[in-house]
Amino acid sequence: MLDRALKGSQGYWGWLVFLLVLMGIGAGCWLYQFFEGLKITGMSRDVSWGLYIGQLTYFVGVAASGVMVVLPCYLHNYKAFGRITILGEFLAVSAIIMCLLFVFVDLGNPVRIMNVILYPTPNSILFWDMIVLNVYMLLNIIIGWNVLAAERKGIHYQKWIKVLIYISIPWAFSIHTVTAFLYAGLPGRHFWLTSIMAARFLSSAFCAGPALLILLCLIVRKVTRFDPGKEQIRTLAGIVTYAMLINVFFFLLELFTAFYSQIPGHMHPIVFLFKGLDGVGNLAPWMWAATVFAVISLILLVVPSTRRNEGTLAVACAVLIAATWIDKGLGLIVAGFTPNPFETVTKYWPTTPEVLITIGVLATGFFVLTVLYKVATSIKTEVAA
Amino acid sequence: MGLDRREFLKIAGMAALFGLGGKAAIDIFAPGELEASMEGIPVSKGKRWAMVIDIRKCLAQQAKDKDGCKQCIIACHRAHNVPDWGDPKIEIKWIWQDSFEHSFPDQHNPYIEEELRHQPVILMCNHCVNPPCVRVCPTQATFKREEDGIVCMDMHRCIGCRFCMAACPYGSRSFNWGNPRKAPKELNPDYPTNRDYPERCKGVVEKCDFCVERIARGELPACVEACDKIKAHALTFGDLADPNSNVRKLLKEHYTIRRKPELGTEPNLFYIV
Numbered sequence: 287m288l289d290r291a292l293k294g295s296q297g298y299w300g301w302l303v304f305l306l307v308l309m310g311i312g313a314g315c316w317l318y319q320f321f322e323g324l325k326i327t328g329m330s331r332d333v334s335w336g337l338y339i340g341q342l343t344y345f346v347g348v349a350a351s352g353v354m355v356v357l358p359c360y361l362h363n364y365k366a367f368g369r370i371t372i373l374g375e376f377l378a379v380s381a382i383i384m385c386l387l388f389v390f391v392d393l394g395n396p397v398r399i400m401n402v403i404l405y406p407t408p409n410s411i412l413f414w415d416m417i418v419l420n421v422y423m424l425l426n427i428i429i430g431w432n433v434l435a436a437e438r439k440g441i442h443y444q445k446w447i448k449v450l451i452y453i454s455i456p457w458a459f460s461i462h463t464v465t466a467f468l469y470a471g472l473p474g475r476h477f478w479l480t481s482i483m484a485a486r487f488l489s490s491a492f493c494a495g496p497a498l499l500i501l502l503c504l505i506v507r508k509v510t511r512f513d514p515g516k517e518q519i520r521t522l523a524g525i526v527t528y529a530m531l532i533n534v535f536f537f538l539l540e541l542f543t544a545f546y547s548q549i550p551g552h553m554h555p556i557v558f559l560f561k562g563l564d565g566v567g568n569l570a571p572w573m574w575a576a577t578v579f580a581v582i583s584l585i586l587l588v589v590p591s592t593r594r595n596e597g598t599l600a601v602a603c604a605v606l607i608a609a610t611w612i613d614k615g616l617g618l619i620v621a622g623f624t625p626n627p628f629e630t631v632t633k634y635w636p637t638t639p640e641v642l643i644t645i646g647v648l649a650t651g652f653f654v655l656t657v658l659y660k661v662a663t664s665i666k667t668e669v670a671a
Numbered sequence: 672m673g674l675d676r677r678e679f680l681k682i683a684g685m686a687a688l689f690g691l692g693g694k695a696a697i698d699i700f701a702p703g704e705l706e707a708s709m710e711g712i713p714v715s716k717g718k719r720w721a722m723v724i725d726i727r728k729c730l731a732q733q734a735k736d737k738d739g740c741k742q743c744i745i746a747c748h749r750a751h752n753v754p755d756w757g758d759p760k761i762e763i764k765w766i767w768q769d770s771f772e773h774s775f776p777d778q779h780n781p782y783i784e785e786e787l788r789h790q791p792v793i794l795m796c797n798h799c800v801n802p803p804c805v806r807v808c809p810t811q812a813t814f815k816r817e818e819d820g821i822v823c824m825d826m827h828r829c830i831g832c833r834f835c836m837a838a839c840p841y842g843s844r845s846f847n848w849g850n851p852r853k854a855p856k857e858l859n860p861d862y863p864t865n866r867d868y869p870e871r872c873k874g875v876v877e878k879c880d881f882c883v884e885r886i887a888r889g890e891l892p893a894c895v896e897a898c899d900k901i902k903a904h905a906l907t908f909g910d911l912a913d914p915n916s917n918v919r920k921l922l923k924e925h926y927t928i929r930r931k932p933e934l935g936t937e938p939n940l941f942y943i944v
C-alpha cells in the first residue's frame with residue numbers, strides 16, 4: 287500500500303521537499319546542540335524545561351484526540367465517522383512520533399536513552415509516559431493500517447482488530463492523563479499542582495485535536511479527490527465547540543481558586559503569565575493574544591451560522607489552535623517554573639536554534655502525516671471508483 | 672572492568688549494614704574487582720546523615736570577613752570539580768548562599784528583623800527523607816541510599832531529562848548545560864581541580880552528595896571541614912538516628928527550622944536561626 291505514496295502531483299512532491307529541507311535544518315541545529323550541550327537553548331537552571339517539553343505536551347493532546355472520531359464511530363455506531371477514522375488514527379501516529387522526538391531532543395544525554403528501558407522505574411511517571419505513548423502509537427499504526435488494507439480488498443477487517451480498537455479508546459485518555467501526571471504531582475510547583483490538570487489537558491486536547499482534523503479534512507478535500515464529507519466536518523465542529531467551552535470553563539475554575547483564596551503561590555504564576563512578575567512579562571502579550579483568540583473562536587463556534595459555514599469554521603479552528611497552543615505549548619511549562627523555588631523570576635525565551643529544532647521535529651511529523659494521508663486518500667478514492 | 676562509582680557506593684553502604692570493612696565487603700560482593708587504591712577504606716557508619724547549620728555562627732563569620740565568608744563553597748566546588756560558568760542562568764552549585772527571604776519563602780514576614788531578611792543562608796541538597804527527585808527519576812540515576820539516607824547521584828547513568836529538577840522544591844539540582852571542560856578558562860584556570868573525583872560530561876544533573884566518597888573514608892564532608900578549619904563551626908554533620916549524636920544534641924538544645932516542611936519531603940538539613 288505504501289507505494290501510493292510514491293506517485294503524486296508536483297505539489298505533493300514540492301511539499302515533501304519543503305518539509306525535508308526544514309527537517310535538514312532542524313537536524314543540523316540538533317547536531318550543534320548535541321556537541322555544545324543544551325546551553326544553546328533558552329533554558330536555564332530555573333526554567334529547565336521549555337519549548338520542547340511544551341510541544342510534547344501539546345502533541346500528546348493532538349494524538350489523544352484521535353479518539354474523538356474513533357469513539358463515536360465504534361462505541362455509538364456513528365457510521366459517518368467511519369469515513370474519517372483513518373485520518374484521526376494517522377494524525378495520532380504522526381503526533382506521537384513528534385512527541386517522542388521532542389522528548390529525545392530535550393535530553394541532555396540522548397545516547398543513554400535506553401537507560402529508561404534498562405533500568406525500568408515504575409515510580410517514575412516518565413517511565414509510564416514512555417510506555418503509554420509507544421503502545422498508543424503501535425495501536426494506531428496496526429489498527430489504521432489493517433482497517434485500510436481490508437477496505438482496499440473490500441472485506442471486513444478481522445475480529446482481533448476490533449479488540450485493539452476497544453483498547454485504544456481508553457488508552458487515548460490514558461496518554462494525556464499520564465502526561466498531565468508528569469506535572470500535577472510535583473510538590474512546590476504551584477501552577478502544576480492541581481488535580482484538574484488532567485481534565486484540563488483532555489478538554490484542550492479534544493478541542494485542539496479535532497480542530498486540526500477539521501483543517502486537515504478541508505485541505506484533503508482541496509488537494510485530493512477524496513472528500514471527508516460535510517456531515518463529518520459538521521459533527522467534528524460540534525465536538526470542538528463543546529470541548530472548547532469546557533476547556534475555558536476549567537481555566538476559569540483555576541482563576542477562581544487562585545484569586546479568591548488569594549494564596550500567593552497560586553496567584554503568582556498566573557500573574558506572571560498575564561501581567562508579568564518582577565519585571566519579567568515577556569509572555570503577557572502572548573497570553574492576551576491567546577485570550578482574544580479563544581474568545582473569537584468561541585463566538586464563531588457557538589453561533590450556528592458561522593459554525594456551519596466552512597469558511598468561518600476554518601477561521602475558528604485556526605484561532606482555536608493558536609489559543610490552545612500558546613496556553614499549553616508555551617505558557618504552561620514556563621509558568622510552572624515561575625517563580626522559582628526562591629520566589630524569584632528568571633526569563634525564558636527560546637533561542638533560534640531551539641526554534642529551528644522544534645520546527646524540524648514538526649516538519650518530521652507533518653512529513654509522516656502527509657505520506658500516511660496520501661496512502662489513505664489514494665486507497666479511499668480507488669475503492670470509491 | 673573495575674567497579675563503577677555507583678556500585679562502589681552501594682557496596683560501601685551495604686557493607687556498613689553488615690559491619691564489614693570496605694575491602695572485605697567489596698571482596699564479597701564483587702570479588703576481585705577492587706583496585707589497590709581503595710584498600711582499607713573504612714565505610715560510613717551513620718544510619719541517617721543530617722546537618723545542622725547554625726546561621727548565627729555563620730553570620731558572625733560573614734561579619735569578620737570583608738567580602739563575606741565563602742570557605743565551605745570554595746572547598747566543596749574544588750573537591751567536586753564544579754566548573755564556574757560565570758552565568759547565573761546555567762550555574763552549577765552544590766552549596767551556595769542566598770538571602771534568608773529567598774531561602775525560607777514560607778516564613779513570609781515583612782517585619783522580620785531587617786538584618787536577618789537579607790542575610791545569606793547556606794543552602795544545599797536537603798537529602799530529604801522522602802525525596803521527590805528520586806520518585807520521578809526514570810532511570811534511578813538519582814537514588815536514596817537506604818542504609819544512611821544520602822540522596823546520591825549517578826552522573827554516569829543520568830539521561831539528562833531534568834525531571835528531577837522540576838521535582839526538587841529547593842532548587843538543589845544543577846544541570847550541565849555545557850561541557851564542563853569548555854567552561855571559561857579565566858574562571859577555571861586549574862580545572863579539573865581534583866583529579867581524584869570523577870569528571871562528568873555535559874547533559875547530566877549533579878548536586879550535593881554529602882561527600883559520600885569522603886565519609887566512606889571516615890572524613891567529614893568538605894564544607895564542614897572547611898568551616899571547622901577557620902574555627903567558625905557553623906556546620907555540624909552527624910547521625911540523626913543516634914540519640915546521642917552531635918546533631919541530636921544541637922536539635923535538642925536549639926530551636927531549628929527546615930525549608931518548606933509543609934511539602935512533606937522531610938529535609939535532613941536543620942537551621943538554627
Ligand code: SF4
Pocket residue numbers: 795796797798799802803804805822838839840841842843844878936
Ligand atoms: S533537596 Fe531536592 S535534590 Fe535534595 S533530596 Fe530533596 S528533593 Fe532531592
Ligand code: SF4
Pocket residue numbers: 807808809810811812813828829830831832833834835836875876
Ligand atoms: S535528569 Fe538524570 S537524575 Fe534527573 S531525573 Fe533525569 S535521569 Fe534522573
